[in-house]
Amino acid sequence: MRRAWELLKVQLKASALLALQYRLDFALDLVIGLFWTVSAVLPLFIVYGGTAKQGVPGWAFGETLVVVACFITLQAVIDGAISPSLTSVLDHVRKGTFDFVLLKPHDAQLLVSTARFQFWRAAGLVHAAIVFGLAFRELGRGPTTTGVVTAAVLLLMATALLYSLWLLIVSVSFFAVKVDNLSNLFASLFDAARWPKTVFRGVFRVVFTFVIPLVVMTTFPAEALLGRLSWASLLGAIAGTLAFVLAARLVWLLSLRRYTSAGG
Amino acid sequence: MSVRAIPTLLKVGFAEAAAYRAEMVVWVLSTTMPLVMMLLWTSIAEVSPVQGAAGAQWGSSAFVGYFLCVFIVRQLVSAWAAWEINYEVRQGTLALRLLRPLHPLIHYACSNLAYLPLRTLVTLPVAIFLVVTHREALSGDWRHWLLFPVAVLGAWLINFLVNVSAGALAFTVESSLRVMDLWLALFFVFSGYLVPLEFFPAWLREVADWLPWRYVLALPVELMTGRAPFEVALGLLARQLAWVLGLGTVAAVLWGRGVTKFQAFGG
Numbered sequence: 305m306r307r308a309w310e311l312l313k314v315q316l317k318a319s320a321l322l323a324l325q326y327r328l329d330f331a332l333d334l335v336i337g338l339f340w341t342v343s344a345v346l347p348l349f350i351v352y353g354g355t356a357k358q359g360v361p362g363w364a365f366g367e368t369l370v371v372v373a374c375f376i377t378l379q380a381v382i383d384g385a386i387s388p389s390l391t392s393v394l395d396h397v398r399k400g401t402f403d404f405v406l407l408k409p410h411d412a413q414l415l416v417s418t419a420r421f422q423f424w425r426a427a428g429l430v431h432a433a434i435v436f437g438l439a440f441r442e443l444g445r446g447p448t449t450t451g452v453v454t455a456a457v458l459l460l461m462a463t464a465l466l467y468s469l470w471l472l473i474v475s476v477s478f479f480a481v482k483v484d485n486l487s488n489l490f491a492s493l494f495d496a497a498r499w500p501k502t503v504f505r506g507v508f509r510v511v512f513t514f515v516i517p518l519v520v521m522t523t524f525p526a527e528a529l530l531g532r533l534s535w536a537s538l539l540g541a542i543a544g545t546l547a548f549v550l551a552a553r554l555v556w557l558l559s560l561r562r563y564t565s566a567g568g
Numbered sequence: 569m570s571v572r573a574i575p576t577l578l579k580v581g582f583a584e585a586a587a588y589r590a591e592m593v594v595w596v597l598s599t600t601m602p603l604v605m606m607l608l609w610t611s612i613a614e615v616s617p618v619q620g621a622a623g624a625q626w627g628s629s630a631f632v633g634y635f636l637c638v639f640i641v642r643q644l645v646s647a648w649a650a651w652e653i654n655y656e657v658r659q660g661t662l663a664l665r666l667l668r669p670l671h672p673l674i675h676y677a678c679s680n681l682a683y684l685p686l687r688t689l690v691t692l693p694v695a696i697f698l699v700v701t702h703r704e705a706l707s708g709d710w711r712h713w714l715l716f717p718v719a720v721l722g723a724w725l726i727n728f729l730v731n732v733s734a735g736a737l738a739f740t741v742e743s744s745l746r747v748m749d750l751w752l753a754l755f756f757v758f759s760g761y762l763v764p765l766e767f768f769p770a771w772l773r774e775v776a777d778w779l780p781w782r783y784v785l786a787l788p789v790e791l792m793t794g795r796a797p798f799e800v801a802l803g804l805l806a807r808q809l810a811w812v813l814g815l816g817t818v819a820a821v822l823w824g825r826g827v828t829k830f831q832a833f834g835g
Contacts, residue, residue, distance in 0.1 A: 326742075326743075328742075328743065329742075329743050329746070332743055332746045333746070335750075336746060336749045336750055336753060339750060339753035339754065340753050342753075342757070343753050343754075343756045343757045343762075346757055346763075347605075347762045347763045350763045350767050350768065351608070351612065351763075353769075358612050358615070358616070358618060359612065360608070360611065360612060361611060361612065361615050485591060485594050485595055485598065486594060488594075488595070488598040489594050489597055489598040491598070492597075492598040492599065492600060492601060493598075493600070495601050495604060496600075496604040499604070499607075499608050502611060503604075503607050503608045503611050504607060505607075505611065508607060
């Protein structure tokens with residue numbers, strides 16, 4: 305455990321040095337991040353305002369804003385901590401340099417998962433905080449303490465789920481090498497999570513709750529903050545997440561055993 | 569000379585597209601955003617039809633039609649030369665292209681266009697579904713369909729020229745691909761990709777009419793759905809042409825300036 309902690313510190317430091325090297329990029333990325341947040345929130349204003357004057361059935365404007373804020377939070381986590389490593393490991397697999405990672409005297413999963421962080425994405429968390437603030441001002445009431453705690457737990461679960469999905473993608477890359485754009489697929493699938501669950505009906509609801517649990521990731525924490533998540537849903541989400549994480553680890557280990565190097 | 573090379577270039581590009589077909593399908597799958605927006609809007613419209621501009625009523629079938637058209641058009645007009653140019657400038661392999669008796673931009677254009685047959689094939693099931701089940705959401709005016717290929721060509725040209733401009737920036741700036749990120753973020757908002765432009769407040773619609781993104785996506789889509797009256801569509805096509813010419817000039821200037829600075833670092 306202590307060794308893992310040491311490794312994490314080294315990896316974080318390497319990423320920080322890299323970030324400091326490209327300072328102009330940092331500034332540009334901050335601006336672009338702002339544009340992405342605006343593009344996530346703007347459709348909402350048109351759905352609820354504009355000429356349409358309607359909204360997602362059963363969700364008031366402020367309530368949907370809470371979902372969008374959860375979405376922006378998780379988006380920042382993906383772009384800052386999950387996606388950069390994914391890109392780098394897919395690159396390793398394609399070029400055959402993944403062998404060198406495997407040779408290192410550490411758990412390979414830990415090594416590839418912490419390979420790269422993009423700290424400026426933390427700005428997304430600030431954006432999310434602003435949207436949360438706007439949402440609760442619109443609602444005219446704050447969340448309860450229980451609500452905040454459960455929402456925090458659920459967002460942690462969502463991060464674990466996203467990470468596990470990511471691990472599954474990397475496992476696929478061992479068999480189908482030319483999948484470097486799978487990271488794009490991953491990102492665009494997640495885009496569906498920005499709307500409350502009522503948007504998805506029928507088979508989509510089932511898929512987005514149980515197969516690719518987008519509903520669990522953003523609607524559940526939002527409902528917790530709004531104080532209307534049932535205990536059964538909370539327990540189900542936690543149990544489901546733990547099962548998903550274990551399954552992903554298992555698939556990773558099995559795939560690793562069948563990994564045949566591409567390089568050499 | 570260079571004109572005779574184009575069929576060969578297209579053939580090579582097509583072979584490449586066929587070789588990386590799985591990769592292309594993943595790309596297509598990663599543009600599913602219009603389908604998500606379709607789910608959102610139909611769930612709203614099912615409660616009661618949404619009031620568009622000029623009193624038009626949008627039922628859920630109108631939204632299905634609109635967003636399936638958006639999905640199809642996005643596949644047909646996409647360009648990615650910026651990434652190719654950026655990569656070749658970084659690696660220095662652009663030097664080899666410059667030695668050939670053929671303008672590199674012709675190569676990039678051909679390699680983008682060569683993907684069209686396969687991309688069309690992928691969108692075909694969607695198109696058939698659209699025609700069979702939501703014919704009422706499509707335009708019944710043949711003049712719209714006459715303009716449609718022109719609008720698609722114009723949209724692709726705008727996309728391609730912006731790609732070339734951003735790629736040409738790679739000669740001088742290190743983070744030129746950030747320009748494409750910015751372009752894409754604005755595209756999401758102003759092109760009708762997430763929200764039909766009709767639902768914008770009037771002043772914002774006016775702004776969108778002056779910006780390029782509307783002509784990359786919304787114009788061809790509105791021709792398909794027949795939402796733009798023929799005379800209005802002609803005016804919009806003229807503005808699209810203006811954008812093509814303007815961006816063409818920008819691309820030519822940036823490329824011409826950049827290439828003189830090229831030092832072929834690397835191999």
